[in-house]
Amino acid sequence: MEPEPPGASGPAEPGPRVRGVRGAAHAASASVLSGAEAEPQRCALAVAAVLPAGGSGERMGVPTPKQFCPILERPLISYTLQAMERVCWIKDIVVAVTRENMEAMRGIIQRYQHRRISLVEAGVTRHRSIFNGLKALAEDQPHSKLSKPEVVIIHDAVRPFVEEDILLKVATAAKEHGAAGAIQPLVSTVISPSADGCLDHSLERARHRASEMPQAFLYDVIYAAYQQCSDYDLEFGTECLQLALKYCHVKAKLVEGSPDLWKVTYKRDLYAAESIIKERISQQICIVMDDEEDVGRLLEETLKNELNVSTQIPSLTMSKR
């Protein structure tokens, strides 16, 4: 019912080691995405994105915040930025990082040649980080090079496999409804415990959904919500859609997302992300070569070694001209 699609339009440049094949990967993704790209250009929707990336990743059980954990030697956040900046109708991408990680983040942007990225300082909670990102996009900010968007997408730095299709759906739905967010079926039943640690009641799974990212909002709606919202909400809240509902009475449109919107949370998710990225790389590599077969074989071997793939790469295509 919800197959995990092979990643034809996933992150196309997954590591510094495969820079040599960038051109081909770009060409492939451009052709896949051209249909979807036409839509927001036609309606000239000004869209920006805010990525809170100030988390400590305490559930991962490793000292590095999860958004900076390396996958094939490249930080996780770099894959997410790549997935976002590939979408040409997202004009600006504002990333909120803690002061101590600001320099590292600048290094990542430079090393992986990320474009259209602005950095702001993260707050101590997720909501405060998002608010800081939104402030940077407000028209009343002095010295800001950014312009106020009509629609703002909020996405997590630790969801690297976001596709243009779902970004377009939430942005379009936000334009119409004021707010929109990706959802998924619940994997586990959700229960409510009583004060003594026993089951109070369980929720009917079919009547509930997991709220995922990306979400999108009319900028004026979500900015107004954050300006009004209480310290309690900023400290303990988790859900932007709820803020839009509570403070602006905007009922978000819910959009079914695909399973690959999942959030890298635990160490096992890093393993899964690495395997998916390897699989995508192997599906995207196509070597066109002359008759000099030795060079081709050498290249194939080198690539395999670089990608750390022990078994054969099934779709490493060797074509002769």
Place this chain on the structure above:
Amino acid sequence: MEPEPPGASGPAEPGPRVRGVRGAAHAASASVLSGAEAEPQRCALAVAAVLPAGGSGERMGVPTPKQFCPILERPLISYTLQAMERVCWIKDIVVAVTRENMEAMRGIIQRYQHRRISLVEAGVTRHRSIFNGLKALAEDQPHSKLSKPEVVIIHDAVRPFVEEDILLKVATAAKEHGAAGAIQPLVSTVISPSADGCLDHSLERARHRASEMPQAFLYDVIYAAYQQCSDYDLEFGTECLQLALKYCHVKAKLVEGSPDLWKVTYKRDLYAAESIIKERISQQICIVMDDEEDVGRLLEETLKNELNVSTQIPSLTMSKR
């Protein structure tokens, strides 16, 4: 806060290819678990387990039901059975499989030498499968070799990394409270959609938990609940704890589980499971050899090849006598 522990007491015999090191792995796990094992023996609690394994795995997007998907060439369910049968105080393990997979399941039991397993036919839903498993344990079943347990554990065939510690906790809590289940913090906020596909309200994440497996019950409680429960519950219900509450007024004790209780649901979870199993194997292999270094090196190379590990195995210990 919830680190994923390295799997010292995870499945110890993860594939037919490493059978040669079974002895060492067994010895290690026995010493780790001996403290916990003492507890239910002291109170002489008769415990059985029921594993529903009749699902089609439609969310995986592959034709093979997920419990039979191979990880390092061994079916997922075999790792779960291994984790359960390693716990010596679980007397019987009843597995519910569909008629069409019955023969394959018998083959798995034989090939991986699983013990204390009884097979029953799965129903068309998860609850009907569990009910069939419970019926096989009822004392009024003619021709049954199984004896009615005091406590029954219900666990999913697709949660291979269950530890004895949590099995013991839920079994002990079930003895005291009548029912108990493992829980985890929610990873995503849970929302309730309205009929028109918009947000109705979102649930406060801190007040809710994900209900996971294993769960345990006084046999008489859960069997009575299933005997009374409606066709609607059997068709559409997902939560055994809820049945015990609804039909027997037993409020289950909730026990915090570790993140590695997670359920293999999507293809990415298979990738993660494979990486975790490889990591555990590499942590468990210790080769003791004589001075004939060539033999040792050959063995190391063979093991690496067999395990399909391209990079170095960090803890493949080579000791000389």
